[in-house]
Amino acid sequence: DAGITQSPRHKVTETGTPVTLRCHQTENHRYMYWYRQDPGHGLRLIHYSYGVKDTDKGEVSDGYSVSRSKTEDFLLTLESATSSQTSVYFCAISEAGLNYGYTFGSGTRLTVV
Amino acid sequence: GENVEQHPSTLSVQEGDSAVIKCTYSDSASNYFPWYKQELGKGPQLIIDIRSNVGEKKDQRIAVTLNKTAKHFSLHITETQPEDSAVYFCPVTDKLIFGTGTRLQVFP
Numbered sequence: 001d002a003g004i005t006q007s008p009r010h011k012v013t014e015t016g017t018p019v020t021l022r023c024h025q026t027e028n029h030r031y032m033y034w035y036r037q038d039p040g041h042g043l044r045l046i047h048y049s050y051g052v053k054d055t056d057k058g059e060v061s062d063g064y065s066v067s068r069s070k071t072e073d074f075l076l077t078l079e080s081a082t083s084s085q086t087s088v089y090f091c092a093i094s095e096a097g098l099n100y101g102y103t104f105g106s107g108t109r110l111t112v113v
Numbered sequence: 114g115e116n117v118e119q120h121p122s123t124l125s126v127q128e129g130d131s132a133v134i135k136c137t138y139s140d141s142a143s144n145y146f147p148w149y150k151q152e153l154g155k156g157p158q159l160i161i162d163i164r165s166n167v168g169e170k171k172d173q174r175i176a177v178t179l180n181k182t183a184k185h186f187s188l189h190i191t192e193t194q195p196e197d198s199a200v201y202f203c204p205v206t207d208k209l210i211f212g213t214g215t216r217l218q219v220f221p
Contacts, residue, residue, distance in 0.1 A: 033209070043157070043202070043211035058209065090156050098206045099145035099164075104156030 003027040006091050006105040013112055019078040021108050023091030025071075031094040032074040033102065034058075034066065036087040043090065049074055050097065081112040117205040117212045125218045126193050134215045136203030137185040143207040146179055146186045151200045151214070161188070193219045 003026040013019050023032060033048040035058075045058030047066040055066050063085060065077045078085055088109050092102040118137045126132050136146075147162035163170045163177045163186065170177050174193075179186040190197055200214040 035211070040213065042213035043204075045209045045211075048209065092156075098143070098209070101147055101159040101162055102149075102157075104149075104158065107156050 004091065004093050004103055004105045006089075006108050008108060009106065010109045011111070013081050013110070015082060015112055016080050019081050019110065019112075021076045021089055021091075021110070023074045023076070023093075023105060025074075025093045027093060027095075027103070028071060029093040029095050029103075030071075031097045032068065033092040033094070034064075034074070034076045035090045035092065036060065036085075037090060037107075038087050046076065046089075078110075081110075083112050086110060086112045117203060117210055119201075119203055119212050119215050121215060122213065123216045123218070125220065128193060128195060128219055128221050130193055132190045132193050132197070132217055132219075134188045134201055134203075134217070135185055136187070136212075138205050139184065143205060145206050146177065147204065147206065148175075148177060148188045149202040149204070149211075151202065153199075157202055157211075190217075193217075195219050195221055 005024050007022045034046040035043045037043050044060045046064050049055045049068040067075045088107050090107050091105040094100050094102050116139050120135050144165040149157035150160045151157040161177050163179050174191050176189040198219045200216050202211050202214045204211040
């Protein structure tokens with residue numbers, strides 16, 4: 001998807017284990033976002049970044065942390081996965097933030113058993 | 114807080130008919146109004162957008178109209194095709210909010 005890749009594409013993990021999802025971009029965009037998508041809830045923002053080491057919380061940030069040590073990588077970590085975190089996770093990038101379009105990755109389907 | 118409402122939540126049309134999806138928002142300072150299309154198993158894709166200084170924008174079979182006074186903007190798809198079947202989102206960008214979308218089904 002236009003210079004943005006997510007890994008892994010699928011993951012099954014056990015409750016209580018740590019999980020890290022990776023978003024990698026080759027567009028040199030400043031803004032990066034993590035969303036989760038669940039039936040009946042649409043897309044909900046977890047965390048976003050507006051530059052290297054600059055991150056902020058979204059509406060559903062509890063249980064998640066992020067890191068951005070390089071422009072191209074934005075990591076989402078579930079410190080101790082719970083079944084409620086079973087979801088499809090999408091990363092998105094944006095050249096200049098709110099008033100510009102996003103490019104989304106293909107998603108990571110995470111199942112916590 | 115900020116909210117975005119899309120109508121209808123589901124829409125079924127016959128191939129060749131037109132489809133209209135409306136998005137209403139409250140108390141937004143946003144000046145940018147995009148529409149995204151999400152096909153099954155894929156991430157959302159930007160299909161068209163409009164800025165507040167423009168009332169309408171067209172791109173082939175799709176168009177977006179904006180009524181900032183009434184706080185709503187609409188997606189219009191003409192001559193619908195089966196490949197238009199997807200979920201469509203109108204995020205409120207100044208709050209990074211995506212709603213639940215509209216599921217459009219186009220029957221051959």
